[in-house]
Amino acid sequence: MSIIACYSSKGGVGKTSTAxxxxxxxxxxxxxxxxxxxxxxxxxxxxxxxVRPPKQHRPRLMLSNKNKAFKAIRETDFKNLHILPANQTYxxxxxxxxxxxxxxxxxxxLIDEIGYGYETIILDCPPSLSLVAENIFRxxxxxxxxxxxxxxxxxxxxxxxxxxxxxxxxKKSLCPFFSMVDKRKRMHLETIKDMRxxxxxxxxxxxxxxxxxxAMGVHREPVINxxxxxxxxxxxxxxxxxxxx
Amino acid sequence: MSSPxxxxxxxxxxxxxxxxxNALPQAISLETVNFHETSLELFDDYNRSIVSKGxxxxxxxxxxxxxxxxxxSSIPLExxxxxxxxxxxxxxxxxxxxxxxxxxxxxxxxxxxxATTTQQAQRYNLRNKDGKVIMRLLSESWLVSDLEIQSTxxxxxxxxxxxxxxxxxxxxxxxxxxxxxxxxxxxxILEAVxxxxxxxxxxxxxxxxxxxxxxxxxxxxxRTMIDISRATEAGIIEDTDTEFLHDYxxxxxxxxxxxxxxxxxxxxxxxxxxxxxxxxxxRKTNRLRDLDVYLLNEQTYRxxxxxxxxxxxxxxxxxxxxxxxxxxxxxxxxxxSKTYQSSIEAQRNWLESAASSEGARAKxxxxxxCSKEIFKHFKLIPKTGVSINDSTPDEEVxxxxxECKRLRYLxxxxxxxxxxxxxxxxxxxxxxxxxxxxxxxxxxxxQEFLFEYIESQKNLDNKTAAAVGGLIAVLNQSKKEARSxxxxxxxxxNDRKTALVFKELFSKKGGN
Ligand SMILES: Nc1ncnc2c1ncn2[C@@H]1O[C@H](COP(=O)(O)OP(=O)(O)O)[C@@H](O)[C@H]1O
Ligand SMILES: [Mg+2]
Numbered sequence: 187m188s189i190i191a192c193y194s195s196k197g198g199v200g201k202t203s204t205a206x207x208x209x210x211x212x213x214x215x216x217x218x219x220x221x222x223x224x225x226x227x228x229x230x231x232x233x234x235x236x237v238r239p240p241k242q243h244r245p246r247l248m249l250s251n252k253n254k255a256f257k258a259i260r261e262t263d264f265k266n267l268h269i270l271p272a273n274q275t276y277x278x279x280x281x282x283x284x285x286x287x288x289x290x291x292x293x294x295x296l297i298d299e300i301g302y303g304y305e306t307i308i309l310d311c312p313p314s315l316s317l318v319a320e321n322i323f324r325x326x327x328x329x330x331x332x333x334x335x336x337x338x339x340x341x342x343x344x345x346x347x348x349x350x351x352x353x354x355x356x357k358k359s360l361c362p363f364f365s366m367v368d369k370r371k372r373m374h375l376e377t378i379k380d381m382r383x384x385x386x387x388x389x390x391x392x393x394x395x396x397x398x399x400x401a402m403g404v405h406r407e408p409v410i411n412x413x414x415x416x417x418x419x420x421x422x423x424x425x426x427x428x429x430x431x
Numbered sequence: 432m433s434s435p436x437x438x439x440x441x442x443x444x445x446x447x448x449x450x451x452x453n454a455l456p457q458a459i460s461l462e463t464v465n466f467h468e469t470s471l472e473l474f475d476d477y478n479r480s481i482v483s484k485g486x487x488x489x490x491x492x493x494x495x496x497x498x499x500x501x502x503x504s505s506i507p508l509e510x511x512x513x514x515x516x517x518x519x520x521x522x523x524x525x526x527x528x529x530x531x532x533x534x535x536x537x538x539x540x541x542x543x544x545x546a547t548t549t550q551q552a553q554r555y556n557l558r559n560k561d562g563k564v565i566m567r568l569l570s571e572s573w574l575v576s577d578l579e580i581q582s583t584x585x586x587x588x589x590x591x592x593x594x595x596x597x598x599x600x601x602x603x604x605x606x607x608x609x610x611x612x613x614x615x616x617x618x619x620i621l622e623a624v625x626x627x628x629x630x631x632x633x634x635x636x637x638x639x640x641x642x643x644x645x646x647x648x649x650x651x652x653x654r655t656m657i658d659i660s661r662a663t664e665a666g667i668i669e670d671t672d673t674e675f676l677h678d679y680x681x682x683x684x685x686x687x688x689x690x691x692x693x694x695x696x697x698x699x700x701x702x703x704x705x706x707x708x709x710x711x712x713x714r715k716t717n718r719l720r721d722l723d724v725y726l727l728n729e730q731t732y733r734x735x736x737x738x739x740x741x742x743x744x745x746x747x748x749x750x751x752x753x754x755x756x757x758x759x760x761x762x763x764x765x766x767x768s769k770t771y772q773s774s775i776e777a778q779r780n781w782l783e784s785a786a787s788s789e790g791a792r793a794k795x796x797x798x799x800x801c802s803k804e805i806f807k808h809f810k811l812i813p814k815t816g817v818s819i820n821d822s823t824p825d826e827e828v829x830x831x832x833x834e835c836k837r838l839r840y841l842x843x844x845x846x847x848x849x850x851x852x853x854x855x856x857x858x859x860x861x862x863x864x865x866x867x868x869x870x871x872x873x874x875x876x877x878q879e880f881l882f883e884y885i886e887s888q889k890n891l892d893n894k895t896a897a898a899v900g901g902l903i904a905v906l907n908q909s910k911k912e913a914r915s916x917x918x919x920x921x922x923x924x925n926d927r928k929t930a931l932v933f934k935e936l937f938s939k940k941g942g943n
Contacts, residue, residue: 235563236561236562236563237561237563237591238561238563240591257591258591259590259591260589260590260591260592261589261590261591261592263556263563263564268590406561406562
C-alpha cells in the first residue's frame, strides 16, 4: 500500500485538482484499488465525484469508531476508485486531534484500519501547518506539493522544508512539482528556471494552467475522463507515472 | 476494502427499455452504456461432473475459465497454459487455484466441448439527481444457435449506495415478468443442445424394491449394466479418457458378480452363458486397464525412487505407452467387430424375453435372498480372518481379501433396499479393512508386473534395470507394511458393534 498526500500550506494551488486526477489515474492503472480521502472541510474532491457526504459522519466518531469511517466510504462512478468523503465538521478536527494522546499518529492509525486492501491511498489535504498537517506528514509515504511558480510560492515551499528540518520529518518524502504553469507569464518562467537549479527534489512533470481543469467544476469528473487529450490530462497522467512505484 | 456485489438477478421477458423505466423513481435516470457480444464454449465430462456441482468450465477467446453454473459471467478462476482444443484434463493446466478446483471436479475424467453459446450483454448505469452512479445493471441474453434460451437482468450495488440499490431492486422485483431464474443457465444450455442427460454410471446404486422377485431384480441389474457398458464404448474407442474403460469394466464386473452371488435367478445354463461371455469381455480389457493404471501413476512411481535413478524409468514408461497404443488398437477393433456387437446385443435381447428362464430362487423376494447372502458372506469373513497373524501364508490373506470383495459387491448392488445410515456404517467399516487388503494385493501384483517387464526385455540397459529394481524394492517394502496392518484392521472390523449392525440389517433374527 502506498499513501500519497497532496499537500500545501497554501490554498488554491491545485492540491484538489491533482488529488482527484492522480487518484483516477491510479485506479485506471492496472486496476489498482484506490482510495481517495478528502480531508478538506470544503469537500471539493467529494464534489468532483458527485458524492454527497453521508449524514452523521463526524471526525470524532470517525476516529473513535473505525467502522463508521469504513461505512462512509463510497464507490465512485469508476470501479476501482473509492472515496472517503469530506465533512463540514472537520472544523473541529484540529481541536479533536489535539485532545488525543499520540495525536500525531491518529490519521496513520485510521488509514491502517480502513486502508486494508487498497493499493494506493491519496489524501486531499486542507491548507494548514498544524496538527492536521503533522498527522498527514506521519501518515504519508510521499507528499506531493504543488508549487505555483511565483516568488511567494517558492518561499512557502522553503518554509515547509524548514519545518521538516526543525521537526525532524524526512525531507525525502517531499515531492514538489509546478502547478498551474502559465508559459506566457515571465515570472512563471523565471521562477521555474531558478528553482530547477536549486531544488533537486522537483518532479519533472509540470501541470499547465488550462481552462479544462477549471471546467471540472461543471463536469464533476476528473479532467482525464472528460478531456483525455487536453494538455492538463496528459500532464496529470505523466505526474502519476512519475510518482507511482 | 469491500467489493461491489451482484445483489439480485432476475429472469425476464419482454423489452427492457419499456419495462425498466416504470420501476425507477422519478429522480433516477437510466443510462445505456456499452453493448458487448461474445461467444463461448461450455465444457464438461461424460458425467457432467462440473455442472452437477454448480460450476461451469467455459472457453472464451481461447481462455479457459471456471465460473458459476448459474452465472457464466461471475468472477472466474482462470486456467493457464493449456493449448488443447478438444478434451482437456486438469493436468493440462498450470498449477493454480483453477487447476486445483478442476482436479477436484474432474478427477481422472476429460472435459470436452458440449455446447457453444452466445452472450449479448448490455450495461446500464442508474444515476441520481447529482448525476452520481448509484447502481449498475447488466442485461444478458444467452443464445444457442440463434435461439434465446435465457434473458437475465443483474443488479450490482456500489459501495456506500446499498439503500438506494435495495429500494430499486424491490421495485424491479415487483414488475411483471421479472422472476428469479428458474433453472441453472449451464443446464439450459446443455438442454438446448441435447446434452443435459447425465449418463447412467455403474457407481450409482440401482434402485430396487423389496418385493421385487429375484428374477426381476437380477434381470434389471444385468440389463442396466449391459446398457451402461455399451454407452461407454464410444468413449473407449475415441480414447477420451481412461474412465470410460474403467466404467465399462465396473459395469461388467457388477453384472458378473450379481449372477455369481445371487444364484438361481435364471436357469443354470443361461447364468453360465452370461457369466462366460462377459468374463471374456472383461478379460480382453485387462492388459489395457493395467497399462492405464501404471501410466496414470507415473508421477507417484517416479517420486518413490532416488532422483539419480529416475531417468531410468523413461524407457519403461515409453514402452508402456507404446504397448498401450497397440492394446487400444486391438480393443477398438474388438469393440467395433461384428462378433462382439452381435454377441452383446443377443444377450441384451435375451434378457427381454428371459421370463421363461427361471432358476430355483427366481420367484423369491429379492430382499430376503440378498439379506441371506450378505449375512452369509459377512459371517465368512471372521472365519478366514481370525486365524491370520503375521506368519500366516499370503494365500490366506488373499482369501480374506476375496471374501471382503464379495461382501462389498453385494452391499453395492443392493444398498437401495436398506436404511442408508446402516449401509453407510457397514460400508465404512468394511472399506477400511479392504483398503489394507487391497493395498497388499496391489503391491504384489505391481511387483509381479514389473518383474515380468524386466524378464520380457532382452539386453536390458543398466539404468532401466536399476530404476525398475529400485521400484520393486519400494513396492516390496510397501507390501510388507500393508501386510503388517492386516491383523489390526481385521480386529477393528471384527467387533461387536459391526456384528450387531450386520445382524440388525441383514439377519432374519434382526430387524427384518
Ligand atoms: N492546472 C490548472 N489550470 C487551471 N485552473 C486550475 C488548475 N489547477 C487548479 N485550478 C483551479 O484553481 C482553483 C483551485 O484549485 P484546487 O485544485 O482546488 O486547489 P487547492 O485544492 O490547492 O485549493 C480551482 O478553481 C481549480 O479549478
Ligand atoms: Mg482543495
